[in-house]
Amino acid sequence: MADKTGFPQVPGRVWWGVREMLNARPKMKFDDATLAATLDVQPAAARQYLAELKRLGILDENGGATELGERWRHDEGYDDVVDDLLSSAYPEALMNLAPPGGADRAKVERWFAHAGLGTGTAKNKAGTYLMIANDRPGETKVRASAQRSDRSQLPAKPKAERRSSPPAERNQKRGEGSKDNGMTAIPLNLNVQIHISADATSEQIESIFAAMRKYLRDEAA
Secondary structure, three states: OOOOOOOOOOOHHHHHHHHHHHHHOOOOOOOHHHHHHHHOOOHHHHHHHHHHHHHOOOEOOOOOEOHHHHHHOOOOOHHHHHHHHHHHHOOHHHHHHOOOOOOOHHHHHHHHHHOOOOHHHHHHHHHHHHHHOOOOHHHHHHHHHHHHHHHHOOOOOOOOOOOOOOHHHHHHHHHHOOEEOOEEOOOOOOOOOOOOOOOOOHHHHHHHHHHHHHHHHHHHO
């Protein structure tokens, strides 16, 4: 049985990922590099997770599935595997407080905190306990699949459209603001098209518009 500081800590991605790989290849052997590459985790972390899986009795010293690991990869009889895993890694008091399938996360976190662990560590250890105590592994796959499906069905964000006022409206606004000494200026409507190369730099674009401002002002004067 694990002591206060030796409780397992394995993320769900590794836990369920290794199980899925064993389902696909029951004779597969795991090492640090394989775990790091297939599950996209850091080598140092992969080494630690591999040690945790061996300590829980799922993998043997050679990285292959043990008899318990062989049972763990099947949905049938999974609740019995959960009991074996929990009893080998946690005290009976915690199992009575948070039985498989009916554990309360807040209670589990408090239990680990009272066992002498810091807040962050207690949360992580509680997360691993609840994951192992989940006696319905199929729910995890369905939930993950549903989340991916929901994300894929989200509508694409529409691109913003540039809107401009009609020429008549622009002319009217110019006429209203162009009075000088009681005289109304004749509205002038200019249609200027600027074609800028796609590879133009920001300095070149700024230079073009600076020149346009200069010439338009000079022409207006």
